[in-house]
Amino acid sequence: MTEIHPTVIIGDKVKIGENVKIHPYSVINGDIEIGDGCEIGPFVHITGWVKIGAKVRIHSFAAIGEPPQDYSFNGEAGLIEIGSDSVLREGVTVHTPVNGASGDKTVVGESCFLMANSHVAHNVKLGRNVVLANGCLLAGYVIVEDYVFLSGNVAVHQHCRVGEYSIAGGLTKITQDVPPYSMVEGDPAEYYGINAIGLKRRNIEVEDRNIIKEAYKIFYDKSRTRTESLKILEETFPENKYVSHIIEFIKSSKRGLVNSHYE
Numbered sequence: 514m515t516e517i518h519p520t521v522i523i524g525d526k527v528k529i530g531e532n533v534k535i536h537p538y539s540v541i542n543g544d545i546e547i548g549d550g551c552e553i554g555p556f557v558h559i560t561g562w563v564k565i566g567a568k569v570r571i572h573s574f575a576a577i578g579e580p581p582q583d584y585s586f587n588g589e590a591g592l593i594e595i596g597s598d599s600v601l602r603e604g605v606t607v608h609t610p611v612n613g614a615s616g617d618k619t620v621v622g623e624s625c626f627l628m629a630n631s632h633v634a635h636n637v638k639l640g641r642n643v644v645l646a647n648g649c650l651l652a653g654y655v656i657v658e659d660y661v662f663l664s665g666n667v668a669v670h671q672h673c674r675v676g677e678y679s680i681a682g683g684l685t686k687i688t689q690d691v692p693p694y695s696m697v698e699g700d701p702a703e704y705y706g707i708n709a710i711g712l713k714r715r716n717i718e719v720e721d722r723n724i725i726k727e728a729y730k731i732f733y734d735k736s737r738t739r740t741e742s743l744k745i746l747e748e749t750f751p752e753n754k755y756v757s758h759i760i761e762f763i764k765s766s767k768r769g770l771v772n773s774h775y776e
Contacts, residue, residue, distance in 0.1 A: 530567070543578060544590070548597065561609045562590050566597030566623065575605045581635030582608065583653060589614045596623030596641070604630040611635050611653070622659070640677065658693065660715060676762050678715060680708045690766045692732075693758055694725050703774040704733060721755055728756045732763070733773040739763070 516534045517523070523535075524542035530549035535541070539557040547553070548567035557571050561578030571577070578593055580586055591613020601607070605627045610617045621633060622641040631645040634652050640659035648666040651657070655669050658677035669675065669687040676693030686700040696708045707726050713719075728750060732742045743760055750756040763770060 536573075545578075554603075561593065562613070563593045563595070565595045566599070568598050569595055569601070570599075571601045572603045572605075572629075574603055575601050575607075577601070577605075577607045578609055579606065580609055581611055581653070583611050583635055586611050586635070591617060591619070591635075593619045593621075595621045596625065598623055599625040599627070601627045602629045602631075605633075606631075607633040608635045628665075634671075646683075660711070662711065670768075673768055674762070674766070677758070678708055678711055678717075680711055687771070689769045689771045690762070691771055692729070693762055694755065695729065697771055699774070702771045704729070704771055705774050717755075721753070724750060724753055725755050725759070728759055732759070733775065735773075739770075 515529060515532060518535060518537040520537045521535050522540045527541050527545045529547045532549055533547055533551045535553045536555040538555050539553055541559045543560045544562045545559055546564045548565055550568040551565060553571045554573040556573050557575050559577045563578045591610035593607055593609060599621055607619060610619045617636055619636055620638045622639050622643060624641055625639055625643045627645045628647045630647060631649040632651060636654045637651050638656045640657060642660045643657050644662045646663060646665040649663045650668045652669060652671035654672045656674040660678045661675050662680045664681055664683040666683060667681045667685045673687055673690055675691045679691050679693060679695045681687060682698035685698050685702050687702045691697050694707050694712060696705045697703060698705055707729060709722060712722050728746055731745050734742060743763060746756055746760055
């Protein structure tokens with residue numbers, strides 16, 4: 514049974530699924546769709562164009578769908594999608610995309626955990642099972658792949674990408690792309706090795722973990738150009754899917770890759 518507190522303000526266009534609970538003093542107004550089994554805490558503001566999947570939990574003072582902090586925004590409709598089973602804690606902000614009329618979106622994938630006061634700017638794309646710890650700041654057009662963990666107060670520059678299964682230490686400043694399966698830290702971010710614990714927890718076999726580790730030793734070897742290192746990776750591990758993803762990720766990078774901490 515859906516429970517909506519009498520102090521909640523709901524606009525005419527809002528669609529609410531079954532077994533939804535909305536706590537006092539929240540304001541939901543716009544082209545909003547709330548999936549089954551969601552729970553929305555007190556003093557939450559949801560506006561604009563937002564589609565929320567099933568069993569999403571949004572805690573107090575979160576703001577979803579406010580206009581982007583971008584001078585080019587002209588007020589056009591742009592969809593925010595929040596995947597099922599995600600959790601948005603206190604004070605989280607998720608902004609409307611720019612160029613929404615062209616199909617651009619802001620996306621929070623399934624089963625993501627956005628901790629208190631984290632910020633997801635316009636046109637950001639989060640994959641599945643992404644964790645943003647308290648105070649994480651993602652600028653516009655950032656792409657974060659599946660199973661990434663960004664620790665407290667990590668800041669990611671606009672247009673950067675963070676590869677799958679990677680982890681960034683607290684207070685890290687990311688201004689270039691973070692390659693998949695890696696561990697980065699610092700200001701600016703530097704590569705400190707593979708995310709061995711995270712990969713083990715996700716049941717990636719020890720043989721593959723060792724291959725990933727060896728691949729990055731080859732890639733970050735400063736005696737060669739990165740183009741030469743990529744060629745060696747292609748020849749050495751032609752059938753390994755993890756190395757193939759690393760190669761594709763690096764080749765498609767527009768901002769360049771973080772440097773290695775190791776000389």
